[in-house]
Structure formats: structure tokens, C-alpha cells
Amino acid sequence: MKNDLKQSLKERIALIDKSLHAYVCKKDNAQSVVYEAMEYSLFAGGKRLRPVLMTEMCRICGGSLEEVMPFACAMEMIHTYSLIHDDLPAMDNDNLRRGMPTSHIKFGEANAILAGDALLNRAFEVATEYSGDTPARALRAVHMLAVSSGTEGMIGGQVIDLSSEGREISVDELRNLHILKTSAIIRSACSIGALIGGASEEEMSAADTFAVNLGTAFQIRDDILDVIGDERELGKPIGSDAEQLKNTYVSLLGLERSKQLVEEYSDKAKAALEIFGDRADFLRELTDYLIIRNN
């Protein structure tokens, strides 16, 4: 990673984390355990990809970080809740995530379910805490967030993922699964950022094209890492997809073709950024970094 990108990314993540801490922190009341569990997973080493994308897309469209931050934090909470619930014994039954015990291992299954529910719920508390002078736009942003994380977005993708374990699906079905499970949220991150930043229709469209292609490249890279990654860097065991008979780009298309596809999709993502000129340099470098990442 280039030093400039590394430093900018670090600073942005620090800002995001500060806001997240203000929204979710331990409380000394009768239900403190759920706050503790929410905080634990929210600060368990996530890359903050979605809020970084949202805040950056907002910035390059001319908006302020301050205005977009509640939506960016809400999105990270939704991402985190989905990981907590995906890890549950009835779902993927994972004991480790990013090298740390998963929520149900640390807090018990009931508290893990409730901490997930609470993070999803808290996301909408935070995203509607708006008191600015464009409430219609804020309402539209919350709606985009909700749709992308619902049954025609992330949850729908997880339903298909679970129901297709153990049987081979077509590449089209796999693509549909990931468009819902991963890309929907990455798309709404970029769209909400652009919307709050005051983007033109053309910029909104470019932001979406960027996000669709980045989301696909990101997912394929994830599948590749499950095969060739380093357990220590990933913080989870290698080969778990294959063990759980999951369909992945690697299992359906092979490693070499998958690597090619990552390149192709990330090139398309970067091409979509042209309209933003130099302002999109951070997003260009971030795209390059994401496809060579090791965790």
C-alpha cells in the first residue's frame, strides 16, 4: 500500500471509529451485557470498508464528512450485525473471526442474537437522528440503507447462500447471490455517500457503476483468499469454504480465471471514476489495494 493511501485511510478510519464509539459504548445499566457485546464485535478489527467508501464518495461529490457520518456508522453497524448472526451455530457455526472468539462463543448464543438485533436496530436509530435542513434527502438515504440490507439485498443473499450449501450452483446463481449478499451494501454505501454529497444524476450513476464492479472484485478476492490466504493474516482458518461445500468463484471457475476476473472488475470500477477526475485518486488507490489485500 502506498504511504499516502495508508495514512489517509488510517486517519479516516480513526474518525469513523470515534463516531462509532460515541454511538455504541458500554453502559452501566441492567442490560449492560448487550452493550458490551455490541461494542465487542463493532471493534473487533473490521476494515471499515463500507463507511470509508461512503464518506469518501460523499467527499468527492462535495459533501461534508460530518453530515454523512451517521449513515456511515449505521452501515458499519448493519455489516457487523450480519457477521454476528452469520457466525451463529445455526448458520455458519464459526468460532473465530479475525482471530477472535465470535460473539456467541464469548457472550452465549442468546446474547449474540440480541447483540445482532440491537446493532441492526441501533443503525436505524442513528441514521434517523437527523436535524439538518434536508430531511427528505435523509429519509431517502435511510430507505436506501434499509433496502440494501433487506430481503432484496444482504439478507436475501444470506438466505440463498445457506440454501445452496452442499449443492453446486451455476455461475449466474453465484453472481446473483453475491450481488445481493455483498454488492448491495457496497452499492448503497457509495450511493448514499454520493446522495448526501449532493451528486448530480450522472455522478450518482458513476458511483453505482464503480460500486457494482468493486463489490464483485472484492467478493472474488475473498473467495481466492479462502484458498491461498495466510491464516494468521486472515484471522480465520483457510479452506473453510471448501469444507462447508460452499460455492465460490474459485470452486466454479478455478483460481486462475478468478484472478483474471478480479483484475477485470477492478479495471471497470476504476474506469467509472473518470467523471470525478483527480478527486477520486484515493478511491483508485483503494481499489488497487483491495485486490492485492491479504486479509
Add this chain to the structure above:
Amino acid sequence: MKNDLKQSLKERIALIDKSLHAYVCKKDNAQSVVYEAMEYSLFAGGKRLRPVLMTEMCRICGGSLEEVMPFACAMEMIHTYSLIHDDLPAMDNDNLRRGMPTSHIKFGEANAILAGDALLNRAFEVATEYSGDTPARALRAVHMLAVSSGTEGMIGGQVIDLSSEGREISVDELRNLHILKTSAIIRSACSIGALIGGASEEEMSAADTFAVNLGTAFQIRDDILDVIGDERELGKPIGSDAEQLKNTYVSLLGLERSKQLVEEYSDKAKAALEIFGDRADFLRELTDYLIIRNN
């Protein structure tokens, strides 16, 4: 129940159900199982108490059913998701609700978790689908909904409920538990109804006093029914609270005192309705009906 109330209630519930059906119905796509599970629990015989209260409070404050309906449906979805998750093996481990198999018995645990997540998420999709001319008020309504169902509301109450099983708590702790777990949602039902109906500050305050007291009366009646109810009418086994060593008003205060309290709180609830004059007759009769209900 008086015939007039019975008829009005039936008509209102039919309107609510029609809207709920429009928001959640089976879909013929790869994730159809989650839609099926959402629909199953949403139409499993719920009393629609919360949407009835919200729409009625809106009506008596001068608002239209049409404008409040998305919020009323969102609230019923949140109530339903909480029941699905509460019934899970890791939580209350209930196989029956209202005489029907619970979601995880019918669809498996993973789908039940996802159907609950999906209903919570769908609630916010629906509540933010607003295109009227008072977006700031709509945003405030969604925020009230989110806060009342979160860690300082319903989820917080469920966390305390689970953590206090098997040990005796004080009446104050029990009251705190129920203020969060049950009353918070009933309060926001009435507050959102009043807000969307264009209530004055005085009417907002009266709506809240009504809701706090009704919520408490309702919860104590629930505890009583678990002891003296009829299994067929209730649709669930009697004595499950005692079996699970749950703290209830009956276990802490006895049956007679609990019955007295139901009367006292419902009288307070009705007293708060005075400001609304005759327009609140439906809510008065509904309050009387709720405290003599058998299911």
C-alpha cells in the same frame, strides 16, 4: 366485548392486514423461503394491538389512516420479529405460539433467525418509503420507532428478562423490565399515532400517559393469564412462566394484588383520555376489553 367495538376492531384489523399483506407477501425468487417465513409469522393470529392503538390515536388527533399506516405496519413487523427471536431455542425455546408451530420449528433455526432479521429490516424499509410533504415529521416518527425497539426499549427488556430468569428480582426491577420490554413499544405506538395525527403538545403528553398505564395493565394481565388462562384460548401451555422460573407480577405480588393493579392502571389509562372527549370512546372500550381478555 360490546358489539360496536367488536365490529370497529374487526374492520380496523382488516385494513391493517390488507396493508401488511401488500408489504410482505410470498415471492417467487431464490430467497422465497424467507418471504414465506416472514408471512407465516406475520399472519399467525396476532391481535394487532400496537397498530390498532397507533392508527386510532392518529385518528382521534385528526390524522388520516392512510398516512399512519406504513408506521403501524412497521411496528407490527417489529413486534413479530421480536416474537420469532424470543421463541428461538437459545432464548425461550418455545415450540408453539398461538397454537401454531413457532418459526424455527416450521422453517428451521437459520431461517427463523433470518426471517426475524428480515422483518426488523423490512419495518424500516416500509417506514421510510415516505413521499409526503412533512419528511421531518416522518423521520422523527421512524426515530421514535427505532428507539422504542432498541437497547433502551424492547431489546433492552428482553436482555434483562433473560438474565433474570432463575433468580428473584424486586418489583422495581420487574417494572423496569416491562417498561422496556412491553411499554416502550406501546408508548411509541401511541406517540407516533399522535405525532402523525398532528397532536398538540398537551395531546402528545396525554397519549403517552394513556400508553404507559395501558402497557403496564396489559403486561400484568398477561402474567395473570399465564396462571389462570385457558390453554386453548391462549394457544400456548399454561404455567410456562413458572416452569421457566420467570419473575412475574403474580409470582412477586400474588394473584389478587395483580388483579387489583390491572384495574388501577387501566383506570389511570382511561383518565388520561379525557382531553380527547367522545372521540376516545373506542380507546376506552378497548382498554376495558384488554383487561378482561382471555388470550
